Amino acid sequence: MLMLELDGLTRRFGDLTAVDHLSLRIESGRLVGLLGANGAGKTTTLSMLTTLLAPSEGTARVAGHDIRTDVMAVRRSLGYVPEHGAVYEGLSAHEYLELAGLLHDLEPAVALRRAERLLAHFELSGVLDNRLASFSKGMRRKVLVTAALLHDPPVLFLDEPMDGLDVASQRRLADLLQQLAREGKTVLYSSHVLQQVEEICQDLVLIHEGRLLWQGEVAALRAEHQGRTLTDIFLDMTHDAGRAAVSWADLLGDGR
Amino acid sequence: MRRWLAPFLALAGVAPVRTWALRRALRAEARGQLVLQYEERGRRGMHPDTGRILLLVLLALLSIGVAAGVAFLRGRPDLAVSLLVFAQGGAVLMRSAGEVAPLVLGSDDRRVLGWWPVSERELLVARGLLILETVLEASAAMLAVPLVVLLVVGAPPAVPALGALVGLALHAICLAATMLLAVHGLGRLLGRQRARRVVEVLGSISLVIVINVTMRALRPLLGQLDGLSAWFLVLVPTYWFGAWGALAQPTWIRALAAALALVTTAGLAVGGVRVLGRGREAADADPTVRRSQPRDWTGPVIGWLAPWLPGRAGRAMALLLQAHLREDWRFTGALLFLPAALLVYLLVIRIDDLGDLQRDLHDVPTLVSTFSLWMSFLALSLGGAITCSVESQASWLLNGGVLDGRGILALQRRAIRWLIPLPLLVVLGGLLMWRAGLGPLEAALVIVPAWLTFESLLVFLQATAPSAPFSRAWSREGQGFRGFHLLLIMVWPLATLPAMLGYRHPPWGVAVALGGQLVVLGLLRLLLQWRVGRLGVFGLDPRP
Numbered sequence: 175m176l177m178l179e180l181d182g183l184t185r186r187f188g189d190l191t192a193v194d195h196l197s198l199r200i201e202s203g204r205l206v207g208l209l210g211a212n213g214a215g216k217t218t219t220l221s222m223l224t225t226l227l228a229p230s231e232g233t234a235r236v237a238g239h240d241i242r243t244d245v246m247a248v249r250r251s252l253g254y255v256p257e258h259g260a261v262y263e264g265l266s267a268h269e270y271l272e273l274a275g276l277l278h279d280l281e282p283a284v285a286l287r288r289a290e291r292l293l294a295h296f297e298l299s300g301v302l303d304n305r306l307a308s309f310s311k312g313m314r315r316k317v318l319v320t321a322a323l324l325h326d327p328p329v330l331f332l333d334e335p336m337d338g339l340d341v342a343s344q345r346r347l348a349d350l351l352q353q354l355a356r357e358g359k360t361v362l363y364s365s366h367v368l369q370q371v372e373e374i375c376q377d378l379v380l381i382h383e384g385r386l387l388w389q390g391e392v393a394a395l396r397a398e399h400q401g402r403t404l405t406d407i408f409l410d411m412t413h414d415a416g417r418a419a420v421s422w423a424d425l426l427g428d429g430r
Numbered sequence: 431m432r433r434w435l436a437p438f439l440a441l442a443g444v445a446p447v448r449t450w451a452l453r454r455a456l457r458a459e460a461r462g463q464l465v466l467q468y469e470e471r472g473r474r475g476m477h478p479d480t481g482r483i484l485l486l487v488l489l490a491l492l493s494i495g496v497a498a499g500v501a502f503l504r505g506r507p508d509l510a511v512s513l514l515v516f517a518q519g520g521a522v523l524m525r526s527a528g529e530v531a532p533l534v535l536g537s538d539d540r541r542v543l544g545w546w547p548v549s550e551r552e553l554l555v556a557r558g559l560l561i562l563e564t565v566l567e568a569s570a571a572m573l574a575v576p577l578v579v580l581l582v583v584g585a586p587p588a589v590p591a592l593g594a595l596v597g598l599a600l601h602a603i604c605l606a607a608t609m610l611l612a613v614h615g616l617g618r619l620l621g622r623q624r625a626r627r628v629v630e631v632l633g634s635i636s637l638v639i640v641i642n643v644t645m646r647a648l649r650p651l652l653g654q655l656d657g658l659s660a661w662f663l664v665l666v667p668t669y670w671f672g673a674w675g676a677l678a679q680p681t682w683i684r685a686l687a688a689a690l691a692l693v694t695t696a697g698l699a700v701g702g703v704r705v706l707g708r709g710r711e712a713a714d715a716d717p718t719v720r721r722s723q724p725r726d727w728t729g730p731v732i733g734w735l736a737p738w739l740p741g742r743a744g745r746a747m748a749l750l751l752q753a754h755l756r757e758d759w760r761f762t763g764a765l766l767f768l769p770a771a772l773l774v775y776l777l778v779i780r781i782d783d784l785g786d787l788q789r790d791l792h793d794v795p796t797l798v799s800t801f802s803l804w805m806s807f808l809a810l811s812l813g814g815a816i817t818c819s820v821e822s823q824a825s826w827l828l829n830g831g832v833l834d835g836r837g838i839l840a841l842q843r844r845a846i847r848w849l850i851p852l853p854l855l856v857v858l859g860g861l862l863m864w865r866a867g868l869g870p871l872e873a874a875l876v877i878v879p880a881w882l883t884f885e886s887l888l889v890f891l892q893a894t895a896p897s898a899p900f901s902r903a904w905s906r907e908g909q910g911f912r913g914f915h916l917l918l919i920m921v922w923p924l925a926t927l928p929a930m931l932g933y934r935h936p937p938w939g940v941a942v943a944l945g946g947q948l949v950v951l952g953l954l955r956l957l958l959q960w961r962v963g964r965l966g967v968f969g970l971d972p973r974p
Contacts, residue, residue, distance in 0.1 A: 187469070224830060249832050262827070264756030269749055276746040277831025305756075321827070 175202045177329055177360040178223070182232030185218050185384075192218040194384035195232060200362070200377070202328070205355035207371035207378050207392075208364040211412055215384040216364045217257055220331050223362075224254045237328050250278065253322030257333040257364075259314070263307035267293070267317050270306055274321035285324055292320040295350070296343060311338035319347065330354065330361045336370060348374045372404045382412045435559075442703045444552045452548065452556035460533070460560070489521050489571040497576040504583035507590035511675035514576055514594055515601055515668050518569050522605045525568035526561055533557055534613045535626045551707025558610050558703065565606045573598060580675070590675040597674030597688075600695045604671070607698040611706055618706065670694065728755045731849070738844045743833060747841040798933055801858065801880035808851045809887035835967030839892050839958070843885075851884050875933075875940060882947040886954050893958040 178200035185193040193215040200206055210216045221227035223234055225245045234241045237251035261270055268286065275285025293299060296316040306314060315338045322330060332351075336344045351361050351374060362379075365371050371378065378395060380388040388395065388411060392404075399407045436446040464478035476484070496517040503510040534557060577591055584590035616625040673687030732748045739748050855877050862873040932943030 226830070246832050249830055252830075254830055262750070262753035262757075264753040265749065269752065273746055273749040274827060276742050276749070277827065277833060279742065279832055282745070 176200075176235075177202045177204075177237055178362065179235040180219075180223075180232070181234065183219065183222060183229055183234050184231035185215075185222060185227065186230045192384050193222070193229075193381075196381065196384065196386055197232075198379060198386055198389050200360055200379075202360050203355055203358045204377050205351055205361045205363065205375050207375035208362055208381070209368065209371055209378055209408065210366065210381040212366065214381050216366075216381065217333055218384075219381070220254075220256075220333050220362070220364055224252060224331055225249055250325075251327055252329045252331060253325065253327040254330075255315075255318050255322045255332045255335045257337070259318040261306045261309075261314055261317065264305065266303050266305050267298075267309070268302040270317060271302075271321055271324060275324050278325035278327075280325050288324050289320055292323060293317070296320070296346060312340060312343065315339055316343065328359055330359060331364070332361065333364045334366075335363070336365070336367070344370075368404045368408060380408070380411060387411050438700075439555065442551070442555055442700050443707070444549070444555045444703075448548065449552045449555050449559075452552060453559045456533070456556055456560050457563070485525070486567065486571040489525075489568060490575065492521075493517070493572045493575045496572070497579045500576045500579045501583055505585065507580070507584050507675060508672065510580055510584075511590060511594045511597065512668060512672040514573055514580070514598060514675075515672045517572055517576065518598055518601055519605065519668070521568045521572035522565045522602065523609075526564055526606065526609055529564050530561055530609045530613050531626065531629045533560065534610065535617050535622045535629065549707070551703060554610070554614060554707045555703055557614075558607060558699075561610050562603065562606045565602045569598065569602050584675075592675075594672075594675030597671040597691065600674075600691050601671035603699055604691075604695045607695070607702055611698065611702040615706055667694070726756070728752045731755065735845055735848055738848045739841055743837055744841055746831070746833065747838065747845055751845050797862075797876050798879050801855075801876065802883040805851060805855075805880045805884035806887050808854075809846075809884045809891065812849065812851070813846050813888050813891045835962055836959075839962070839967060843888055843892070846888060847884075852881070855881055855884075878944060879947055882944070882951055886947070886951045889951065889954040889958050893954065893961050 176199055178198070180196050180198050183193055183196040184191065196215070196219060208216050208219070218227065222229050223236060223241060225241055225248050229242065236248045239247035239251060241248050262273070265273065268289070271289040272282050272285050275282060275289075290299070290302065293302065293316065296319070298313060298316050301309070301313070306317065309317065315335070319332075319335060322332070330351075335347060339347065348370075351363065355361055355376070363371065363375055372392060375392060377391050378388065379386070395404075395407060399410075402410075435450075439446040439449055461478065468476075468478055496513060499513050500510045503513065577594065580594060581588050581591040613625070613629060616628060619625070620628065667690075670687045670691035673684045673691070732752050735748060735751070736744075739745070858880075859873045859877045862868045862876060863870065868876070932939035932941075932946075
């Protein structure tokens, strides 16, 4: 079943085209890495798919719902972990997750039960009543991931979800994401850490300067470029590989 | 300009080139932030530059009143110049109140510049120069016309105006330095986050004091000014700056006052910077270190509001309000406390001073306008605090939620309405019947216009606020918006004037006055519906 369908999705900010006629299709049950250099348009794409940002042109369907015309249905279908996911610091983890549940039509008792279990999975038990202001970056990240999963959405968007997590938590989250994909959910995992994406994801979507460069299975990409690392392939595709080495003196430009 | 200022900058103990570059960067960054926020809203609403120019035009319009005052005082250049100094003070305070605190307390300079070879003093002076620009701009808008009038009607012509120019320039520097050093000093003493809260509370309290107390107190004081001795005048700092254009006083008084103005300005601008620019700001506590939970007073408040916030969306609104109250409790707490304090002041402390109270209670139109003024203050301050709250970074969660925009706005109005204004009006109605012997209908006729004023302003606020519920941070834009509200508080009572006049001619006048208010409320609701229909709810619908 087609869960994500982008048709010429475009976003302009004044003269800058951040996402340029991006079209792709993703089936259910896939864990897809969204890769791109800084400023490639990953976060802008996710902002449009999560209905935070209106597209300038084109559209997309999330779980069959159009992001332009069926905003509420799209929001019901997705869970989202933003890159700079700030939280209401005045609320406790319990209250914050109750709010996240309420915003997605979830009964408070159900939200709390799921929150307790998910936080326990991330080894964050016993802090449900603490205010989020007292949480470290990694702890907040775990709360954000929990909030995104609470309502059991069929589609998950994660923007740099491992940022701030310790190694053990990274492993736990990676395992959980793979399990979710096996159970039929669609996960779009945005990152610029190639090794992580290579390790966790089945498929890759590579974008550069807002345009689609490549889409397919990680294994297929490796087969196409036998013997090369993903880093080399990435640099090659984004035309960064041929850049000649520059001396320090040239960089300073003072003729040393 | 830089070359001209270089000796003064060196005297303040900073490197002129670096400080000037910092000033330029801060200026560009301040404008950049506003423009960025404007662009993020899809270039809807007012461009920051247009807003700035509009404010200056407004100040220039206000200055016509000052110019008329100067013309009226043509025989008394000393009083005319003092009037200019007062007007400048007002304009500067209004313009810079929203600038200094975000610049000093709301910025991330420490995070951005913390490891750069820039001293605290250089940062302070660069901020000072930036504030001085704002201050001079506001002064020019406020004083250009009155100064021309003084130039013509001064006795002898031109001389007081030229003297006033020097005095006003010193006054501008002095005000800018005072505001900057006071806020900076507070930040040094308490840390930025705590200082921010204190400034918010002081801001709200001073607003009420200005409206309810100072204006009343100034009237008799100004009447007695003629009777003051020359010696007493030297004790009034405002006179030091006005003395430059005052010719009626003996020369030695003017010389002493002018010397005091010079010393104060130099002391504040150079001495203050040298002293307060030493060392570093008090660091804000590391949030991850604080493990103990602060005391929570929001439970009973949310419990009180629960009947008016039913259902899933109501509970979500209650949680958002709780987050807001905990984060911003000093400001909102002060706003909740102030009406009660005013009530106690009016009905308990002044109970023996029956003069004003009895007159007020027997003059229903005056009561109507007084209550309406309180309600406009509450609608804009409490409503503004909640709509332009501290949670901007976190509002993406709200944005991704499955909420009906119109519904959430209605719930927000209910939460604000029942938080204090409506219970307060009920208590006021009861007191009017109990203490002033008004009948239920008479009391209702006093209360209803105040309530309609509150509702109208609340709807207006939602229709114009550049933010989602609980979404606006301590930002320059938020501050600018509060400045706009401040102006509205001053202007809105004029709109209640027809109601006041109508009340002098019952029953038809009363019916027309109330009908007029209902029509205004209806029109504002239409404006809100049109805006929501066309643009969606800010922060809840996809960003255009």
